[in-house]
Structures are given as C-alpha cells and as structure tokens.
Amino acid sequence: METVIKVENLLKRYNELIALDNFNLEVKEGEIFGLLGPNGSGKSTTISCILGLLKYDKGNIEVFGKKMSPYEYDIKRQIGVVMQNVAVFDELTVYENIDYFCGLYIKDRSLRKQYVKEAIDFVNLGDFEKFVPQKLSGGLLRRLNIACGIAHKPKLIFMDEPTVAVDPQSRNNILEGIKKLNSDGATIVYTSHYMEEVEKICTRIAIMDKGKNLAIGTKEELKNMINLGENVSIEILDFDEKYIQDIKKLPNVYSVEYVNKNLHVKYTKGQRNLIELLDFLRERNVEFGHVYSELPTLDDVFLEITGKELRDGE
Amino acid sequence: MVFIDLYRFRLKILLKDKALFFWTLIFPIMLGTFFWLAFSNITEKAEHIGKIDAALVDSGEYANKEQLDTFLQSVSGKDGNIKLREVSEDEAESMLEAGDVCGIINVSDKISLEFKDNGMQQTILKTMMDSYIQNEKLIMNIIKNNPEKLDAVIKSVSEEHTYNVEKSAASGDMDVYIQYYFALIAMSCLFGSSYGMKNAKDIQIMQSDVAKRRNVAPTGRMVNVLADFLSAVTVQTILFALLFIYLDIFLGINMGNRYGYILLAGFLAGVTGVGYGYVIGLLIKCSENFKEGIMRASTLLMCFLAGLMVGNMKYFIETNAPVINKINPAAVISDSFYSLCVFGDVKMYARCILTLVVMSVVFFGISVVCIRRDRA
Ligand SMILES: Nc1ncnc2c1ncn2[C@@H]1O[C@H](COP(=O)(O)OP(=O)(O)OP(=O)(O)O)[C@@H](O)[C@H]1O
Numbered sequence: 127m128e129t130v131i132k133v134e135n136l137l138k139r140y141n142e143l144i145a146l147d148n149f150n151l152e153v154k155e156g157e158i159f160g161l162l163g164p165n166g167s168g169k170s171t172t173i174s175c176i177l178g179l180l181k182y183d184k185g186n187i188e189v190f191g192k193k194m195s196p197y198e199y200d201i202k203r204q205i206g207v208v209m210q211n212v213a214v215f216d217e218l219t220v221y222e223n224i225d226y227f228c229g230l231y232i233k234d235r236s237l238r239k240q241y242v243k244e245a246i247d248f249v250n251l252g253d254f255e256k257f258v259p260q261k262l263s264g265g266l267l268r269r270l271n272i273a274c275g276i277a278h279k280p281k282l283i284f285m286d287e288p289t290v291a292v293d294p295q296s297r298n299n300i301l302e303g304i305k306k307l308n309s310d311g312a313t314i315v316y317t318s319h320y321m322e323e324v325e326k327i328c329t330r331i332a333i334m335d336k337g338k339n340l341a342i343g344t345k346e347e348l349k350n351m352i353n354l355g356e357n358v359s360i361e362i363l364d365f366d367e368k369y370i371q372d373i374k375k376l377p378n379v380y381s382v383e384y385v386n387k388n389l390h391v392k393y394t395k396g397q398r399n400l401i402e403l404l405d406f407l408r409e410r411n412v413e414f415g416h417v418y419s420e421l422p423t424l425d426d427v428f429l430e431i432t433g434k435e436l437r438d439g440e
Numbered sequence: 441m442v443f444i445d446l447y448r449f450r451l452k453i454l455l456k457d458k459a460l461f462f463w464t465l466i467f468p469i470m471l472g473t474f475f476w477l478a479f480s481n482i483t484e485k486a487e488h489i490g491k492i493d494a495a496l497v498d499s500g501e502y503a504n505k506e507q508l509d510t511f512l513q514s515v516s517g518k519d520g521n522i523k524l525r526e527v528s529e530d531e532a533e534s535m536l537e538a539g540d541v542c543g544i545i546n547v548s549d550k551i552s553l554e555f556k557d558n559g560m561q562q563t564i565l566k567t568m569m570d571s572y573i574q575n576e577k578l579i580m581n582i583i584k585n586n587p588e589k590l591d592a593v594i595k596s597v598s599e600e601h602t603y604n605v606e607k608s609a610a611s612g613d614m615d616v617y618i619q620y621y622f623a624l625i626a627m628s629c630l631f632g633s634s635y636g637m638k639n640a641k642d643i644q645i646m647q648s649d650v651a652k653r654r655n656v657a658p659t660g661r662m663v664n665v666l667a668d669f670l671s672a673v674t675v676q677t678i679l680f681a682l683l684f685i686y687l688d689i690f691l692g693i694n695m696g697n698r699y700g701y702i703l704l705a706g707f708l709a710g711v712t713g714v715g716y717g718y719v720i721g722l723l724i725k726c727s728e729n730f731k732e733g734i735m736r737a738s739t740l741l742m743c744f745l746a747g748l749m750v751g752n753m754k755y756f757i758e759t760n761a762p763v764i765n766k767i768n769p770a771a772v773i774s775d776s777f778y779s780l781c782v783f784g785d786v787k788m789y790a791r792c793i794l795t796l797v798v799m800s801v802v803f804f805g806i807s808v809v810c811i812r813r814d815r816a
C-alpha cells in the first residue's frame with residue numbers, strides 16, 4: 127500500500143512552547159488513521175503543519191510522495207479538510223457555502239453542481255439548503271462543516287474532531303459517513319479525544335501527548351502493548367477489606383481497589399479470571415450485586431503509557 | 441473556481457452583512473436627514489442675502505492702517521459684498537441694536553468684531569476679517585515689494601474663504617451647509633473600511649477559520665485577495681452612489697451635475713476607505729471588536745477634523761495646521777467634492793484625486809506585505 131502522508135522529525139514551537147516534539151507519522155492509502163490525544167496534545171497543530179497552514183521549525187512532510195508546501199496546488203486539490211471549528215460563512219446559505227468551498231477546488235460548473243448536490247445528500251441537509259448557518263442546530267452545523275470539506279471528493283481527508291458538541295445520534299451518523307467515505311476510496315486522518323470513536327472507526331491509531339507520538343498501531347496492537355486483561359467491577363455493599371490481600375494473590379490479578387461500594391479488579395492476560403473471583407467471594411459468603419466485566423480500552427492504554435487519564439476533567 | 445464566481449460570492453457575503461450596511465449607508469442617511477432638518481430652517485433665511493451691512497468704528501490707532509483701508513475698500517467696493525459705513529462708536533451701537541447693521545468692525549490697535557446675534561451674514565463678515573488678519577503680513581510684504589500685485593492678492597484673500605458663502609448668498613441656490621454633507625460622504629466612504637477589515641479577517645489564517653479553509657484550497661492567495669478587494673470596492677461604490685442619490689434627489693441638496701467626476705471621487709474614496717480597513721485589520725493585533733472600535737473612532741476623528749460636527753473646523757485647521765488637511769483622508773475626500781461641486785476648481789480636484797490614489801496605493805502596499813507575512 128502506498129504511503130499517503132509521511133511526517134519525519136517534525137518540530138513545531140509556539141514561542142517557548144514546544145507543540146510538536148520530534149513527531150513522526152506515516153499514513154497509508156485507504157486507512158482511517160486516528161490521532162488520539164488529550165486537549166492541547168498537538169493534534170490540530172500536526173494537521174495544520176501538514177496542510178501548510180503553519181510553518182514548522184524542523185522536519186520533513188511529504189504528501190502523496192511529494193514535499194508539501196503551501197503552493198503545491200496539485201496536492202492541495204486532492205485534500206479535503208474538516209476543521210475543528212465550524213468554518214463557514216454566516217452570510218451564505220447551506221447550499222452556497224458548500225458551493226463556494228467546492229468551487230475553490232472544482233472549476234467545471236456543472237460538475238460542481240453535481241458534487242454539491244451529492245455532498246448535501248451525503249450529510250442529509252436536503253431540507254436545509256436555503257438555511258443560513260445561524261438557523262442550524264449544532265449537529266446540523268457540524269454536518270455542514272463536513273460537507274464543505276468533502277464536497278470536492280478528495281482522496282485524502284483530514285477531520286479534526288468533527289463530532290465535538292454533537293449529540294450521540296448525530297455522532298453515529300457522522301461516524302457512519304466517515305466509514306462510507308473511506309469505503310469509497312478516501313484515506314482519512316481523524317483526530318479525537320473520544321477514544322470510543324477512535325476505537326470504532328480507525329484502522330490504525332497514534333496516541334499523542336504533549337506533542338509526542340507515544341505509540342502507533344491497530345487498537346489490538348496497542349492493547350497488546352500494555353499488559354492488561356479485563357477490568358472487573360462488582361457491587362458489594364458489605365465488604366471486609368481484609369480480603370483484598372487474598373484477592374491480589376489470585377492468578378493474573380494486577381490491581382485491586384474497593385471504592386464506593388464497588389470492588390474493582392484489573393487483570394493482566396489470562397482466562398477464567400472472573401469465574402475464579404466469583405468462586406472466591408461465594409466461598410466466603412460475600413454477598414454481591416451487579417457484576418461488570420469489560421475489556422481494556424484505549425483509555426487504559428493511554429493511562430498506562432502516560433500515567434494520566436485521556437480526558438482530564440471533561 | 442472562476443474568478444468571477446469568487447467575486448460574486450464575496451459580493452454576496454459583504455452585501456449581506458447588515459451591520460456594515462447600517463454603518464456605511466443607513467447611518468449616513470440618518471445623519472444627512474438630521475442635518476437637512478436642522479439646516480433647512482437656517483438656509484431659508486439665508487436665501488435673499490444681498491450686501492452685508494456693517495459699521496466701521498476706526499480710532500485711527502491701527503498700525504497697518506493703510507493696508508487695512510485698502511482691504512476694506514476693496515471688499516466694500518462695487519464688486520465687494522459688504523456695505524460699510526464709518527460711524528462713531530455710539531452710533532454703531534445703536535445701529536446694531538436697531539438691526540441696521542449686522543455687526544461692528546472695531547479698529548483700535550487691534551481689530552475686533554461685535555455682533556448681536558448669529559447668522560450667515562455675521563459668519564461671512566467674521567470669516568473675511570479673520571482671513572485678513574491671518575494674511576496681513578503677506579499683504580504688507582506685497583505692498584513693500586510688488587505693489588502692482590496687491591489688488592490680485594487682496595481679491596484672493598477676501599475671496600478664498602468666503603467664496604462658497606458668498607456665492608451661495610448671491611445665487612440663493614447653493615446650500616451654505618453643504619460642507620457638512622461632504623464631510624458626511626467622507627464618513628460613509630471611510631466607514632467602508634469595515635469591508636476592508638472583514639476581508640482582512642477572512643484572509644488571515646490566525647484570525648478566522650474560514651481563512652484556514654480558504655488557504656488549504658488550491659486557489660492562489662492573491663487571487664482571493666483581489667476578488668475580495670474588488671467586491672469591497674464595488675459594494676462601497678454602490679453604497680456611495682445610493683447615498684449621493686439620496687442627498688441629491690431626496691433631500692434636494694444641490695451638489696452639481698458632474699456625475700462622472702463625482703463617481704470617480706466616490707470610487708477612489710471607497711478604495712481609500714477599504715484600504716484603510718485592510719491596514720487596521722492586518723496591522724493591529726487584537727480582538728475584532730477592539731479593531732472595529734479603533735476604526736470607528738479614528739474615522740470619526742478624521743471626519744471631525746474635516747468639519748463633520750463643527751463646520752469651521754476645517755477652516756480652523758487650514759489656517760493653523762494645513763498639513764493635516766492634506767493628509768487627513770476625510771478632509772481630502774470632502775475637498776474633492778468641494779472642489780468639484782462648489783469651486784468648480786479642476787486643479788484642486790485633480791490634486792485631491794491624486795492624493796487619494798497615493799493613499800490607496802500605500803494602504804494596499806502595506807496590506808500585501810502583511811498578507812504575505814501571515815503564514816506564521
Ligand atoms: N496559535 C497558537 N499560539 C500559541 N500556542 C498555541 C497556538 N495554537 C496552539 N497552541 C498550543 O499548542 C499546543 C497544541 O495545541 P493544539 O491545538 O494542536 O492541540 P489539540 O491536540 O488540537 O487540542 P484540542 O483537543 O484542544 O483541539 C497547546 O498547548 C496549545 O495551547
């Protein structure tokens with residue numbers, strides 16, 4: 127598979143602040159590549175550098191095998207961008223906005239018309255063609271933002287947190303749309319700090335923090351990188367904490383906590399972990415309520431790699 | 441996209457901005473209407489002014505009595521517009537009280553004027569005497585060195601600053617307060633800088649998200665700038681034309697009929713205004729609202745200096761700091777109309793137009809440099 131984006135040793139400073147520190151990235155054709163990182167980790171900065179919106183201090187960026195610069199119009203023609211902030215003209219209607227931005231890429235008028243129609247259908251804004259952005263709800267606005275970025279049928283699409291402040295229903299629609307764009311042949315770079323989204327649609331993921339690329343891989347690869355199995359939590363109203371030491375001695379147990387009337391047990395790899403734990407409790411006549419068991423998430427991966435939660439206090 | 445499409449879209453975007461539309465058209469129309477209501481009373485009275493009656497009280501102590509007499513003779517002669525009677529102080533007072541004269545010129549060791557009330561005749565008299573006092577040195581030099589030129593100089597001194605007033609008084613159809621309307625037009629054109637500012641915002645990557653989106657597209661940056669600029673100038677010229685039509689036709693303010701030249705002046709005034717907006721939008725690094733505030737305040741200051749609020753302001757500056765009138769865009773714009781509609785002075789018009797062109801080129805040059813540097 128061909129390499130679409132290659133970023134080598136990128137260094138970007140904003141005055142004192144180092145926003146990107148020796149950053150490396152390679153995106154292959156046909157991927158939905160996820161850039162996952164908390165607020166301020168440098169996701170948008172990465173995209174801006176790749177797009178030539180920002181100058182960088184060091185490093186090398188190639189797109190479609192050519193060195194990227196603001197004047198590489200042939201490369202830019204094949205790129206679509208969905209900005210983190212909604213970027214549309216307040217004075218133009220939904221149709222006109224899409225028409226305008228599509229027009230920056232497509233010269234032929236009849237082709238443009240067809241593309242605009244298709245984009246409107248794609249984001250399902252047919253009923254709102256004549257609306258101005260102010261009259262649209264947040265979710266619809268996001269969809270317009272997406273349509274403006276992809277109407278010209280780009281081969282490479284950057285989506286910078288396209289689902290921020292969108293209700294779950296619209297969010298799922300958007301995610302489905304992104305998958306559709308990908309299956310239609312577009313390579314996608316997707317940034318988010320929602321790990322659920324990234325897990326759901328991305329074929330490969332880079333975990334970023336403080337301008338560094340900490341780990342790259344498929345989600346399975348990332349989860350294998352850290353030595354964690356499932357997380358179990360059990361509701362126990364009356365728990366004698368003396369058992370904690372005993373539970374720790376059970377096979378594969380990584381950590382044990384009892385907080386808020388819930389017993390949390392994290393496992394490293396292994397099988398029959400839950401069954402052994404429940405047997406242990408029953409043998410000691412401990413009464414328990416609901417039992418939850420979940421596989422490790424990218425959150426756990428992030429926590430493991432950086433020592434902090436992915437979403438700080440959101 | 442074809443260039444014409446870029447232009448068309450930008451035109452639409454600018455025209456749909458209601459706030460800008462208000463400031464550049466509706467607000468000047470409201471102010472113009474207000475002026476019209478306020479002045480129509482006064483000008484009606486002014487329409488039948490013949491010669492201005494004035495009393496002269498001369499103690500004979502004035503140092504340059506000879507020059508003053510020559511001057512007074514020339515302005516009260518056959519072609520002059522003042523009827524001067526030399527009387528004693530008491531007589532003069534009673535004549536003023538009775539309304540036989542509109543004012544008294546007191547000449548002792550200095551020249552002073554006395555009026556009972558305010559009006560156009562008084563203004564003319566005052567303007568003329570002020571102008572004499574300002575130019576006395578000049579006149580004295582001439583008497584010493586080139587006495588043969590004296591007549592011409594006195595004529596120019598007495599006419600330079602009273603031409604408009606005089607002409608309007610004589611013909612009865614020229615609005616004395618027309619300078620307010622010219623300052624008003626200047627204000628409208630300079631408020632057009634909002635359009636320049638809006639354009640500046642939408643091209644700077646760090647200032648607007650729309651600009652980011654435009655800059656990732658394969659359309660040249662300067663192509664966008666040119667389309668934006670032409671649209672802003674188009675909008676501004678259209679709004680100027682509407683304002684002019686309103687003042688000329690609806691309010692009946694006679695501004696002459698050299699429409700081609702008037703349009704050219706309006707167009708260049710718009711270019712200057714838009715350019716000024718670009719410069720503020722690009723050079724000043726602060727919030728949009730603050731920039732807007734700076735733009736409005738500076739524009740209003742320029743218009744104030746050009747006589748928008750106080751009619752004599754421009755004259756005052758002309759005599760005290762003439763260079764300000766030469767570089768104040770509002771003064772230059774209002775002068776260009778003044779020269780065209782009142783003086784019929786082609787040379788002065790040409791000078792104003794040239795100044796506007798130079799200003800626009802400077803503004804545009806600064807803008808291009810800033811835009812090129814924007815990619816941080
Ligand atoms: N124009 C700028 N000037 C100075 N610092 C900036 C600028 N833009 C971003 N930064 C800083 O650079 C760092 C990276 O910012 P960036 O916007 O790339 O993060 P992000 O991962 O996109 O975050 P978010 O999830 O909030 O969008 C942050 O610390 C931010 O404060």
Ligand SMILES: [Mg+2]
Nearest residue numbers: 169170210286
């Ligand atoms: Mg961001």
